[in-house]
Amino acid sequence: MTVQAYLLPRSLPEALGQLAQHGLDVLVMAGGTVAMPLINDGISLPSVVMGLRLAGLDGVERANGRLRIGATTTLTQLLQQNAVPVLREAARNTASWSIRNMGTVGGNLFTPPPGGDVAVALLALDASVTLSSSRSARVVSLADFYTGFMTNELAPDELLAELWVPISNEPTAFLKYGRKHANTPAVVTVAARVTWDGPTVADARIALGAAGPHPIRARDAERLLVGTDLGTDAIAAASAAAARECEPFTDAIATEWYRRRMVGLFVGRALQQLAPGAATEDR
Ligand SMILES: Cc1cc2nc3c(=O)[nH]c(=O)nc-3n(C[C@H](O)[C@H](O)[C@H](O)COP(=O)(O)OP(=O)(O)OC[C@H]3O[C@@H](n4cnc5c(N)ncnc54)[C@H](O)[C@@H]3O)c2cc1C
Structure with missing residues (x-):
């Protein structure tokens, strides 16, 4: 069956009503x-499509120490924020500009899979999402969103x-390794963030893309960093742990074996960017 109706709600309540x-x-x-490509290729055959572009869900704003990002904010709009x-x-x-x-x-x-690259950064930042229905709205940590x-x-x-x-002002590193510069699925994506207590790591986040069924946290590696000075030995131990605990896959871009090795390499590089004495460019 081809698409029978295209809904274009003008507000979130209208969209939720139509969804219900x-x-x-x-x-x-x-x-x-x-x-859209899934519909064009006949892989997805919905009878009704609901477009969200006019539902008023885009926009980025600061609110009580947090950044609120509307769900339909484009990736180009995300590039324009400074917070x-x-x-x-x-x-x-x-992807690319278009x-x-x-x-x-x-x-x-x-x-x-290999999954969203921005989602990997959001996971390292402890982002959460609001899931709304016509009955209620609930906030879910991104770490709990994927099942x-x-x-x-x-x-x-x-x-x-x-x-x-x-x-927050905590330095955060983001690295994506793909086969080319634009429109390239990730071999691996890494986002890492460290919270310092004086000279010691108090908390750490390491998020991985293309290294599991969805963006994942490298929790063993995170734990190994706590209490260290993020020196060479700590970085090596965390990188090795991330390579062990990730769940990569083989596809047209890379093998499971290669991805696992690249997870170790790129987690190490990301952590080096956060180590004391590393150059602090715009991260
Ligand atoms: C050539 C090309 C290159 C790409 N390169 C990259 C890349 O380098 N990195 C990367 O991460 N991605 C890449 N992508 C994938 C994709 O473009 C992005 O991930 C983009 O952010 C998807 O957003 P969208 O709004 O287009 O999703 P849509 O296609 O509109 O939706 C995707 C799915 O999400 C669901 N959905 C979307 N919004 C909502 C919502 N608010 N509530 C509930 N469900 C929702 C839809 O139902 C659908 O199932 C690429 C795609 C193409 C075509």
């Missing part, structure tokens, strides 16, 4: 950079409405 009415028949589309520089870096490394002009931050969370391969916390009657990112 049509249920599982609806394919939600934001920028359409992932969803969280690492999100600019992540957006800059995603795709970034259409693709949204919310849609990036749903990108099939498995192409599965997540979003219920059929819910939309991802907004994302919340704590604003």
Whole structure:
């Protein structure tokens, strides 16, 4: 069956009402950079498509020490904010200008493996998401959002409405390794953040893309960093741990074996950027 109806709600309540009415028949589309090719190729055959572009869900603003990012904020809009520089870096490394002009931050969370690059940065930043339905809205940590391969916390009657990112001065590194500069799926993506207590690491976040069924945290590696000075030995131990604990896969871009090695290498490089004495460019 081809698409029978295209809904274009003008507000979030209207969108949620239409979603409640049509249920599982609806394919939600934001920028359409992932969803539209699936329809064109006959892989996805929805009877109803709901476009979110006019629902008033885009925009970036500071609110109580956090950055509020509307779900349909485009990746180009994300590049234009200054509050969280690492999100600019992540957006800059995603796709190309034409795709970034259409693709949204919310849609990036749903990108099939190797997965969304911006989602990896958001995971390292302890971002959370608001999932709204016509009945209620709930806030879920991004760390709890993903539940498995192409599965997540979003219920059929819910939309991802907004994302919340704590604003802090903690240096955060983002590295993406792909086969070419633009429009390249990741071999591996790494985002890392360290909280210092004087000369000692008090807390750490290491998020990985293309190294599991969805963006994942390298929790063993994070634990190994706590209490260290982020010196050479600590970085080597954490890099090795990340390579051990990740769950990479083989696809047309890279083998599981190669990805695991690149996880170790790029976690090391990201942590070196955060180590005392490293050059502090715009991260
Ligand atoms: C040539 C090309 C290159 C690319 N390169 C990269 C890359 O380098 N890095 C990268 O990360 N991605 C890349 N992508 C993937 C994609 O463009 C981005 O991940 C983009 O952010 C997806 O957003 P979208 O709004 O277009 O998603 P859509 O296609 O609109 O939606 C994707 C999925 O998310 C769901 N969805 C979207 N928004 C919501 C919402 N608010 N609530 C509930 N469900 C929602 C939709 O139902 C759909 O299932 C590339 C795509 C193309 C075509």
